Amino acid sequence: MNRFDRVTAILIHLQAKRKVSGGSLAEQFGVSLRTIYRDLRTLEEAGVPLLGEPGIGYSLAEGYRLPPVMFSREEATALLTAGKLAAHLTDAPTAELAAAAMIKVRAVLRRPDRDHLDHLDPHIQVLGLRDQASRPPAYQQLVAAIAMHRVVRLGYQTAENEAPTTRDIEPISLYLSRQWHVVAYCRLRQTIRNFRLDRIRELTLQAEEFVVRPALLRQHWAAEANRRQRERVVLRFQPAALLPALMQLLHDTKHQYGWAHEQRLPDGQLEMTLFIGELPYLATWLLPFAGALTIVEPAALAAPLRALAQRAYDVFCPPEQ
The missing domain is CATH 1.10.10.10 (Winged helix-like DNA-binding domain superfamily/Winged helix DNA-binding domain)
Incomplete structure (x- = not known):
């Protein structure tokens, strides 16, 4: 430079x-x-x-502002990508804000760079299901609540599919894993909890402001780190025994289950090493590959796989009356 x-x-x-x-x-x-x-x-x-x-x-000095700054072509392309991610991975209000921001970015670009963005736009896509219309605009409202330290009232659906519960929370942090989560102090449970945004059925910002407790977030992440100890798992797959669609599924989803590395063995098998926190969670992913799968370690992984297979058999192969 x-x-x-x-x-x-x-x-x-x-x-x-x-x-x-x-x-x-x-x-x-x-x-x-x-x-x-x-x-x-x-x-x-x-x-x-x-x-x-x-x-x-x-x-x-307060009040001093630069005139609009020119973006490089690479910076503008990065912002285009970020806008598409925001549109698919957050909520409808955030998608609208991202689109408005991109209009302003385009307005200050040189004509060749605007043309470059217009050419690239249809070639950059974020695929995946969206059901934003059926969900409240949780992400943008929670961002506002965190910034303003406002109590939030949730109608929340638990994983067990029970009736939604109503609870007041003090939101602290948002993060994206496979789903968006908000870390918050739950007044109903009197402890810090983790809520998935796709399970929020209703959300209302309350007028009440809460007192910020920074130590809570540090304690939460420390507890999560201790809870999520990773166990080494070594598996062997026989590619010839898998349908092409299953082989594609294996490679498309392995990173969600702690994939670390893999290698081809002399006999053609694919040996894969993963690090996972919960073996039953891994078993739900592995069941479709059962006919082409060998567990090298740990042997304990076989138990949740057997339980899932037995449950599937009982449901789909009931004894004849």
Whole structure:
């Protein structure tokens, strides 16, 4: 990066954050602290109103704004991809906001870059089922609740398919695994809980604000790390015994079940190593491959597979009357 680009990037960083330390800028751009100080003086000489606080960092005077910044073609493409992910993986209000943001991005692009985005747009797709219309706009409302420290009232459907329960929660954090989850303090259970957004049937932001307890989130992740100890699993598959569709399913879904690596053996078998927290959870994935599967380790994995197979047999092969 040449000096002009670096000075411009420093100015963008200053506008994007409340405070930026010289050390963090030096690390970001791979230059010395002395070089950063020289770049900051260049900005001051150009009329940029910089404020410095010893031991804290630098900021721009309140009210100072840059004119619209040009995006590179690669940055615009990354934002296009992010918008498509937001449209499919969050909720309808967030999808609308992402689309509005992309219109603004396109507005400041050079014409060749706009044409480039228009050409790429239909070639970048996020596939998967969406049922946003049948769900409340949970994601965007929960983002607002976390930012404003507002209590949320949920109508929540548990995994056991019981009647939905109504509970007040204090939302702390959102994360995406296979589904979106909100980590929150549940006033009904008087403890921190994890709620799947696709099981939320109703959601209302309450007027009440809650007191933020940062230690709760740290305790939650520490407890999750201790709970989710991973067990090594080694499996062997016989590709010749699997239908092509099942072989495709195996490779499409293996990363969801702790896949680590795999290798072809001399006899043609595919040996796969995974690290998983719960063997019964893994067994539900493996059952369709049972006719072409050998468990190398752990032997305990056979028990939940047998139980699932027996249950399927009892349901679909009842004794003749």
